[in-house]
Amino acid sequence: MFFNGWENLFRTLIVGVLAYAVLVIFLRLSGNRTLSKMNAFDLIVTVALGSTLATILLSKDVALAEGALALGLLIFLQFAITWLSVRKRWVKRLVTGEPLMLLYRGELLTRALRQARVTQDEVRAALRSSGLGNVSEAHAVILETDGSLSVVKESDSPTDSSLEGVRRAGQG
Template identity: 50%
Template sequence: MFEITWDSFIRIVTVGSLAYIGLIFFLRISGKRTLTKLNAFDLVVTVALGSTLATILLNSQVSLLEGLTAFALLIGGQYIFTFLAVRSKSFNKFIKSEPKLLYLDGSFLEDAMKKERINRVEILQSIRNQGIGNLEKVKAVVLETDGSMSIIKGEPGNTLSNVESKKNI
């Protein structure tokens, strides 16, 4: 349990260093978009990259080349999907959700909250996390595509233009 052989130690250090350098290389050539967490799809890719790196480090049956190929496949797939999503509205809608309005002008939008499986306590927690202690200061709460909640104070502007709601803004 607490033992390690010199061979496995040397393998972990060598393969781990090279895999880490390979991952950084792939991330640099793929651009900043690869590690954004704008939606669930991006989060899955980020977690999968971390899992792949751990597998390369700890599983001696996975070669460095296999691991680097997995990195290239994940990053390449994410690049292709985001490339298509930017150019096709229907593909974008297929892989991404829309932001959803949960609270507006003093009213909790119960239907939207039920659909998104969000309750009042979670919305109130998000408001408190922004340092706001009074609901009167909150104009709107939006559940974003990445699962975070945006709290909007004062009058809404153009930032609510693409938010799904049954109320007219």
């Protein structure tokens, strides 16, 4: 069916504007962390927020108050988990994982590459985008918890102790 009547369109328009306003207010109240660069946990929350907003807009069975509560609950849970992850290391590891070193002192760590499901070509592409033409020019390549690859150039090489927090699985 193409048209169910003006009442349905009017409801979608009014509830949509109000639900969107509620979501924006809740996101602003929850702080910048909610809108920061996403890891897997943040992506899940974002998808859930979008799905909830769509349900509020399109389902007559969900009242605006119920939808606002659902949005608030998702944002509160995200806030609570990130608050805990700053204070409890085990929560942080559970929610975001840990960075993983894929290349160290010009040597690709094949076990770590396999574990992370990252190809050598992807590491080489990250090196090229950082202006390096060869793996020997890199001190380290790290798979960050948000899925991005960080390249530490040999010339900018930090002390090995500053990379200590990065798990070096797969060496050898």
